[in-house]
Amino acid sequence: PALVPAAVPGGAAAVPGRPEPGARGSLALAATFALGNLPLLCAAALDDGDHGGPTVAEAPYHQVLASLQDPSGVFADPAAAVGVVLLRAADLERFGPVDDAVLAELGTAYPAALRALAERTRKPLIVGFLPTAGAAERFVRWEHETAAALAELPGIAVLGPDEWTRHHPVDEPFDARTERLAHLPFTPPFQAAVALRLAEVVRAVRRPAPKVIAVDGDETLWGGVAGELGPDAVDLTGPRALLARRLLQWRAAGALLVLVSNNDEATVRAVLDRPDSPLGVEHFSVLSAAWDPKPDRLAAAAATLGLGVDSFLFLDDNPAEIAKMRDQLPQVLSVTCPAADELDAFLGRLWPLVPAAATAEDTLRAHFYEQERERDAARADGGFEEFLARLELRVDIRELAEEDVPRAEQLVRRTNQFTLRARSADGGDLARWRQRGEVWTAAARDRFGDYGQIGLIAVRAEGDRLDVLAWMLSCRALGRGVEEHLLCWLADRADALGCTKVRLTAERTERNAPARRVVAALGGGRQDDERLEAVTTPDHLRAFRSWSRR
Structure with a gap:
């Protein structure tokens, strides 16, 4: 219910009224195992019928870490629009044993190389951990720890081993014979499921970033109704804290935050002033706490910021508010925010990654609008x-x-x-x-x-x-x-x-x-x-x- 229909069930949202970016540019792909038909399947899954699918540039077999660091490799190619890295810890022992000390070194080296690549190229990276039949506990732990080290890095989307068949069920993912003969561990149906999931995420990370994210308060940014429970009783933990952290990441990347809440302003400020609130009043370029219709207030916020409403993304838990916004301001991308137990998965679909700030102007954008309020005061004099x-x-x-x-x-x-x-x-x-x-x-x-x-x-x-x-x-x-x-x-x-x-x-x-x-x-x-x-x-x-x- 949270997203408008996508090409594949459970996939990333399309933007109503806006064309999705074409599939131009190449896809840089590296894996710790043999890729088989996966490059062709990825190109087919990304073929939008108008521009055709992208070229998939493969890194040398089993040379993932070296490819990430290679200044002339597939990931450094200016034509590469998105980088995809597929990992299985068990593959690290393909050509010889790896003891715990070496495994720990690799657990530091991979996140460092991926972070450096994301910062150097400013292009989105997708890091996927693929399943392994009967994986040793130390390899499972390595994958979890590496994924955790990558999860909060801007510009990097992380997919876990259970991501691939959640919306594309496969009876048998593993092919022991082809793994033994060619280090190709997966059946053709599972390869297809991987390609479909990667295509969803590639489309999502290439979607134009919002300039402004407007968010509701009650049952969206916090759990409960602040006016009824009181500012000290609403829930700011768990998935709500995850949403707040993600909004802060977007702000650091250059997006502006706007709060549009049906509440008294004093109540909203009291919630944001709580010591355990990740977001404070100072993080919002516009704070609109009132009872007027939200479309009117969002339009006023756009005028205050000097931006078009088509640069806004609006999140609200109330489908009626979303319907009203879509009716009165169809240019706004209005998305229903689900209940807390679905919020984590929802955010993964909506924002597989938060982009790194591309320029110095991005990092200063929110601060600029604080200065703009001072300019407005001077203009009025x-x-x-x-x-x-x-x-x-x-x-x-x-x-x-x-x-x-x-x-x-x-x-x-x-x-x-x-x-x-x-x-x-x-x-x-x-x-x-x-x-x-x-x-x-x-x-x-x-x-x-x-x-x-x-x-x-x-x-x-x-x-x-x-x-x-x-x-x-x-x-x-x-x-x-x-x-x-x-x-x-x-x-x-x-x-x-x-x-x-x-x-x-x-x-x-x-x-x-x-x-x-x-x-x-x-x-x-x-x-x-x-x-x-x-x-x-x-x-x-x-x-x-x-x-x-x-």
Whole structure:
């Protein structure tokens, strides 16, 4: 009941109204046993019919640890979208005995190598422990301890030995003959079950991460109704604590947290102020405790954060609240949170892993919104131009360097409002701009704090004209003078390249009105035209003030 229908019973949720990511990119696969037909089965299970299945790149047989550490191996290949590592402790003795001391060393080496790989590549890893017939107790213990060491690491999903046939029953998983002859321990039906389960998890970990997670209080974030039992009596232990820890992981990865509870605010604050509460008031960018309809309050939270409601994931135990949210705000991914005894398995399906923060901006995002409340207070004290003067805004623009590329690619993927046109489906925009012209990145800070890397501009000189190939700004930088700083920079860049004109073109998308508004104000046409084109002078760019046209 918690998830919308998936392709396979019990599988990961699809996002209503949003296309799932295609199967482009390769799947890097390593195992401590012979893979047999598993690579082909994985490719077939991931074939979505439109893009086809991925290429499966296999690591050398029985060379898992070396493959994880190899800087030129299958896991380090830029084409690898997801890495899969399949382990059985018993296989470590395939070519000779392994005593307890060596086993302990491997119990440290494998998590360290996997963690280093996840941090180095910033790509999701799936680590699966496969069953062994009659496994020795010390091997079972090794697998449990290794899985526990990996379970809390960002960017890594862990699947236990019982995960493979829970939704895909198999009569006999083991084939003693093929294991003896070829170290291929599993029957074809079990290999198929493994491929199906891996496909579910691969789709889930490649799903776009939510920007905001909004969560209910009573019977969701805590057990019981706080207004009836009292703040000190609600349950924050067990599965509720697991949910709280997972939310904190998402926050560390760059997601914002919002609490939307039907309660008095004092009651909610009393729960979050408890010493045993993993989540405190300070962890929520918006805390909405009231009795107004939740869709209205979630829309207000989106406006406060300056984000679209389509970037929200909403968790609530009440199916009626979920139905209401889906009806009034269908852009929100609204998911029913199950009872406590099902919560652990539910979270494993919804979030097989929490991604590692890809950029410094991700780790600072929640802190930025705390600073934004201070900016809002300053804005309320006077006129807009006075507010801008008090901000003491500084914008640093520099040519894109290799260390800037991860954040630049993230801006291309995530920017929907201030962008001149839709991103290309193949994800190659940034590389093409770098080939065709210059790409520059913009960072900003003011007296309240650091915005981080918030903008990207690509330009190309064509005779006496400077063409703006791309211009995108993070929504958190809009409406505080950053646009004017960048227009002045464009004017300076045109002068430096000997250009007397600057051309900006914009193509209409569903959400890029802020960018179209600027191009229209520069003489590019009407804001709602399908295509706008402004050809103007550097002096006109320097004189432009967006707020004078509001």
